[in-house]
Amino acid sequence: MKLYEQAATVSCKRLNLFLREIDAIGFERVEINVREGDNLTDAYKAKSANGKVPLLELDDGSFLSETVAISRYFDELQPNDLDLFGDSVAARAKVEMWNRIVEIDGIQNAFQAFRNTTGLYKDRENCIEAWGVEAKHRVELFLPKLDKQLSQSDYVATERYTIADISAYIFVVVAINALKIEVLESYPHIKRWFEVVSSRPAMKG
Ligand SMILES: N[C@@H](CCC(=O)N[C@@H](CS)C(=O)NCC(=O)O)C(=O)O
Numbered sequence: 001m002k003l004y005e006q007a008a009t010v011s012c013k014r015l016n017l018f019l020r021e022i023d024a025i026g027f028e029r030v031e032i033n034v035r036e037g038d039n040l041t042d043a044y045k046a047k048s049a050n051g052k053v054p055l056l057e058l059d060d061g062s063f064l065s066e067t068v069a070i071s072r073y074f075d076e077l078q079p080n081d082l083d084l085f086g087d088s089v090a091a092r093a094k095v096e097m098w099n100r101i102v103e104i105d106g107i108q109n110a111f112q113a114f115r116n117t118t119g120l121y122k123d124r125e126n127c128i129e130a131w132g133v134e135a136k137h138r139v140e141l142f143l144p145k146l147d148k149q150l151s152q153s154d155y156v157a158t159e160r161y162t163i164a165d166i167s168a169y170i171f172v173v174v175a176i177n178a179l180k181i182e183v184l185e186s187y188p189h190i191k192r193w194f195e196v197v198s199s200r201p202a203m204k205g
Contacts (some may be wrong), residue, residue, distance in 0.1 A: 001027035044159035098157035106171035
C-alpha cells in the first residue's frame with residue numbers, strides 16, 4: 001500500500017495520529033506538495049475521489065480518500081484492542097455522531113475560515129472573505145457546545161478515547177494556531193481534556 005500525503009497538513013496530521021495509535025504498518029509513504037499543486041494534476045485526480053491528501057493506494061490498485069475512511073480501513077485490517085471507533089453498539093453510534101458533529105461544525109468551518117480569509121488556495125478556488133468571517137463565527141459558536149459536552153464526559157464521544165477525540169484535537173489546534181482563538185483560556189473543560197489527550201504517546205510522533 002502507498003499513502004500519498006503532505007505530512008505537515010492538518011488532514012495528514014489527523015490521519016497520522018490515528019495510524020500511530022494503532023501502530024499501523026505495511027504501507028509506504030509518498031510525500032507530495034499540495035501548495036505547489038501536486039494534487040491538481042490529471043494523474044492525481046484520476047486516483048483521488050476528492051483531489052486532496054491523504055490518499056491511500058491499496059494493493060489491488062484501487063484508492064481510498066478521506067481521513068476517516070482510511071482510518072477505518074487500517075483499523076479493520078489490523079485488529080487492535082483500542083476500539084477507536086467505539087467498543088459497543090451504543091458507543092460506535094455515539095462515536096459516529098460526535099465525529100460527524102466535530103467534522104461538520106468544527107473542522108469544516110475552521111478550514112473554510114482559514115482558506116477564505118488567507119486566500120491560501122486562491123490558485124484553485126474562489127476565496128470569499130465574508131465566507132471566511134462567517135465560518136470563523138460558526139467555529140466560535142461550536143466551541144461552547146464542545147465545552148459543554150466535555151463538562152459531562154471525560155472524552156468527546158464516550159468515557160474512552162476514540163477517533164472523535166483525534167478529530168476534536170485537530171479542530172482545537174487549528175482554532176488556536178490558525179484562527180487565533182483563545183480556546184484554552186476561554187473553555188475550561190476543553191482545556192482539561194486537551195491536556196489529557198496531548199499527553200498521549202501518539203501525539204509525540
Ligand atoms: N475531508 C478530507 C479533507 C482533506 C483536505 O482538505 N486536505 C487538504 C490538506 S489539509 C488538501 O489536500 N488541500 C489541498 C487542496 O485543497 O487543494 C479528509 O478528511 O481527508
